[in-house]
Amino acid sequence: MAGTDVTPFRVDIPQAELDDLAERLRRTRWPVGQDLAGNRGIPVERVSALAERWASAWDWRTQEAALNAWPQVTTTVDGTRLHALHVRSPEPDAVPLVLLHGWPGSVVEFLRVLGPLSDPGAHGGDPDDAVHLVVPSLPGYGFSGPTPDGGWTPARMARAVAELVARLGYDRYVVHGGDWGSHVGRDLAAADAAHVAGLHVTMTPGPAADGDPAAAEKVAHYARELSGYAKLQGTRPLALAPALTDSPAGLLAWIAERFAEWTDPASEVDDDQLLTNVAVYWFTRTGPSSAQLYWERAHTPAPGWSREVPTGVAVLPHDLFRPPRAAVEEAVDLVSWTEFDRGGHFAAMEVPDLLVEELRRFVRAVAR
Numbered sequence: 001m002a003g004t005d006v007t008p009f010r011v012d013i014p015q016a017e018l019d020d021l022a023e024r025l026r027r028t029r030w031p032v033g034q035d036l037a038g039n040r041g042i043p044v045e046r047v048s049a050l051a052e053r054w055a056s057a058w059d060w061r062t063q064e065a066a067l068n069a070w071p072q073v074t075t076t077v078d079g080t081r082l083h084a085l086h087v088r089s090p091e092p093d094a095v096p097l098v099l100l101h102g103w104p105g106s107v108v109e110f111l112r113v114l115g116p117l118s119d120p121g122a123h124g125g126d127p128d129d130a131v132h133l134v135v136p137s138l139p140g141y142g143f144s145g146p147t148p149d150g151g152w153t154p155a156r157m158a159r160a161v162a163e164l165v166a167r168l169g170y171d172r173y174v175v176h177g178g179d180w181g182s183h184v185g186r187d188l189a190a191a192d193a194a195h196v197a198g199l200h201v202t203m204t205p206g207p208a209a210d211g212d213p214a215a216a217e218k219v220a221h222y223a224r225e226l227s228g229y230a231k232l233q234g235t236r237p238l239a240l241a242p243a244l245t246d247s248p249a250g251l252l253a254w255i256a257e258r259f260a261e262w263t264d265p266a267s268e269v270d271d272d273q274l275l276t277n278v279a280v281y282w283f284t285r286t287g288p289s290s291a292q293l294y295w296e297r298a299h300t301p302a303p304g305w306s307r308e309v310p311t312g313v314a315v316l317p318h319d320l321f322r323p324p325r326a327a328v329e330e331a332v333d334l335v336s337w338t339e340f341d342r343g344g345h346f347a348a349m350e351v352p353d354l355l356v357e358e359l360r361r362f363v364r365a366v367a368r
Contacts, residue, residue, distance in 0.1 A: 102179020198366030244287025
């Protein structure tokens with residue numbers, strides 16, 4: 001494969017890997033039960049139940065087939081493999097839309113929105129709203145990892161995604177991101193403003209919450225109760241590496257807790273989709289390399305937002321943070337602000353219907 005070639009890709013996990021996962025799960029050494037008051041993290045019983053399903057009722061081959069139902073590609077950018085779902089709409093004039101996940105997400109996060117976005121006519125929508133989709137696995141994550149070196153900041157990831165999009169033949173495109181995908185999207189808009197028609201995010205890293213009591217309370221709650229994982233991954237990520245690579249139950253607990261704490265209690269996140277997301281980290285051994293992003297960001301000056309690219313923000317009531325609108329308006333060319341009535345941090349999994357309608361509306365506003 002030449003350095004700039006883009007080649008088709010299919011997920012194909014060897015059966016020996018599946019057997020090893022099931023065996024490890026069956027041999028999990030669970031903690032001794034204790035009578036403990038207060039919220040101290042995800043209950044062992046919840047993790048145990050998920051692990052039991054992961055080892056038995058959950059079927060990787062079914063999930064693998066669901067992934068492979070969508071065209072995928074890989075290419076080498078900046079010394080590492082970059083993987084993406086690349087779903088061309090049947091509508092030839094569709095606008096390209098890049099979807100960016102974060103941690104602990106993956107391309108699995110977007111499976112419920114791919115069909116309605118790329119082929120709305122087949123899902124009760126207007127064919128004129130169709131988009132071509134590019135859904136990268138971020139470098140160091142899933143089928144784009146592990147990365148061979150350090151230094152993979154959001155800005156470096158953004159440059160890699162811009163190169164991928166160019167190699168796929170798209171000159172003008174729209175970007176959506178959540179979690180670290182918002183960081184990468186912000187840096188992509190700054191690095192490739194001539195080609196980014198619009199940026200849509202569900203998080204706005206950077207603007208301070210001063211003067212907005214609701215936003216400030218979200219920040220305080222996160223710092224007080226929910227940020228332990230980020231402090232560890234941002235300072236000593238190598239301490240986690242063996243556990244995230246050797247123990248599927250440990251990896252499951254580490255990731256499932258984020259879903260338990262960051263989602264709308266009314267959301268019905270499918271356990272099998274959650275387990276598939278965790279399995280992608282497990283089979284690709286990217287628990288450690290994905291965690292490095294927190295260290296990289298902590299040791300890199302905070303970049304700014306582009307004021308050249310029209311930007312939209314969707315606020316979900318149960319997300320980690322509530323963006324302060326006044327501060328966002330000072331930082332970006334804010335052309336769209338939507339407040340959902342439900343949903344949390346993983347919008348594509350929790351409220352796919354709302355996200356699809358929101359992205360259709362935003363693409364119409366900035367790229368048609």
